Amino acid sequence: MDFDQPGMFTRADALASGYTDDDLRRSRADRTLLSIRRGYFVRSAVYRTLDSSSQHLLLAKAVLSDSADDAVLSHVSAAVLHGMPV
Known part of the structure; x- marks a missing residue:
């Protein structure tokens, strides 16, 4: 398929x-x-x-979508989300 x-x-x-x-x-x-x-x-x-940052971002977005509405990303995940160098 x-x-x-x-x-x-x-x-x-x-x-x-x-x-x-x-x-x-x-x-x-x-x-x-x-x-x-x-x-x-x-x-x-x-x-x-995907590079490693983009791969990490996929995981972070999956975790975030399964979390409470007030959940936030922090540390490396937040940096990747905001396009910061890691």
């Missing part, structure tokens, strides 16, 4: 697009998809093009 999402997407996004949990499982097994954290995915080909 071809996941054509250009960035990070959630399990809910994939299901809404017609993919199944089996599709996600198979795509992770054959390394077409990479799991950023539980329920958050990115195409492996896209992830490989």
Whole structure:
């Protein structure tokens, strides 16, 4: 199954697009998809093009979207979010 999402997407996004949990499982097994954290995915080909700061930013955004509304990023994650050199 071809996941054509250009960035990070959630399990809910994939299901809404017609993919199944089996599709996600198979795509992770054959390394077409990479799991950023539980329920958050990115195409492996896209992830490989990112530098380490951009990879960190994906994880930070996934964590933040699963957090309380008043949660904030700090330290390295905040620096990466604001485009500061790390």
